[in-house]
Amino acid sequence: MSSGSDQQDIKREKILDAAYNRFLHYGYSKTTMNEIAGDLSFSKALLYYYFPDKSQLYIAVMRKLAAEYILLLDQKLEKFDNLKEAFIVQIEMKHNFIFKNYNFFDFFRVNEQNLPDTIWEIITEIHERELVLLSAAIKLEAEKGNIKPVSNPEELVDILLDALHGVKVSAQLHKKLMFPQKEHLDEIHAKRLLLLDIFIKGLMY
Amino acid sequence: MSSGSDQQDIKREKILDAAYNRFLHYGYSKTTMNEIAGDLSFSKALLYYYFPDKSQLYIAVMRKLAAEYILLLDQKLEKFDNLKEAFIVQIEMKHNFIFKNYNFFDFFRVNEQNLPDTIWEIITEIHERELVLLSAAIKLEAEKGNIKPVSNPEELVDILLDALHGVKVSAQLHKKLMFPQKEHLDEIHAKRLLLLDIFIKGLMY
């Protein structure tokens, strides 16, 4: 894919790493190209030799993160005991991913309305991988005879993922006490399990 | 409840009406007390005779809207043929409510983080009424023997409402073409029906 030398690739990776750390700790708008260069004792101009501009650098980091995420998802969903488990794994993985990189994603919140096309492509790529993996899980479960045959498993996965993501802490709780305490996560987890239980029961004969 | 004269009440209502129309068309921050007074040919000082300040006036309008919403919800859910219908009615009513009053709610978006307690109370009131009505629907369905007896119907309703609200158009579509076309609403509607179908099937014996 990359046509540069090994040395170039290594340096590129170093820049991506340094950029990621800055973006993660301070967010997109509050990290400067100078700081990233400074962390590596490079000149700022060198960053522009490897990346056309700041936003392209950000997107490159994002792409790397997404690749890692998809790889991990593949590994975790390679083998699973049952449907519920597969979905729980997906939901919690994505939650962790977003939670861990919360600051990194401030780019999304700032550019809310018009994200670059490239970003959308990355998001779509992740989503499609999720659909493939989880609809495979559904098909398998149908083949094992545990649930009814499903005509359009992708649609089902799409809906179920939305539904699971929609689950929140009850209004009374999150009213005052922002931000998600462990207690809240537990509550959400329990609710999701219940939703999954009922949903999957609804898929049975 | 109100201790003023009939004349006072009428004038209060007129102010609430004029304020609502301004808030609805121009949003909270872009309507001035002068304009509201002007619409009614009142002096601005009179508004302050009836309401302590602008935000209290807004909240009073909000309270009125909420009361109307709850009234309508009561009427519509008084009699329903089946569970699915009851939930669909709720979901679509709330969607219409928010859609119709989209501009009015810019107050929420601006004060995102720290909404006044009073606003939270109103939101909670609406939500609790929804829980009461829909969990009653679930209990009834259980009594009729159409679904299994449910130990905690409120929790179930809470989860199901979240799940239904979580349903979105698929990523590919809403990627470019903001804002919700009719086509999108239809897609969401269909998905919700499917989710409801499966969920309720999951509640059966």
Added chain:
DNA sequence: TTTTGATAATTTTGTTTAAATAGTCAGTTT
């Protein structure tokens, strides 16, 4: 080919001033 220091171009931030708006109040009308 890779790297940099110096510099240009652009964006963000701070500051001042003017304008718009919220909110008050003494006094008038009913």
Added chain:
DNA sequence: AAACTGACTATTTAAACAAAATTATCAAAA
């Protein structure tokens, strides 16, 4: 006395502009 107003003050927002920070470029060096 209750309902109401015009004229006033206090705050908030907007505009204009300068200063600072930051992105981005480029000719020249390693």
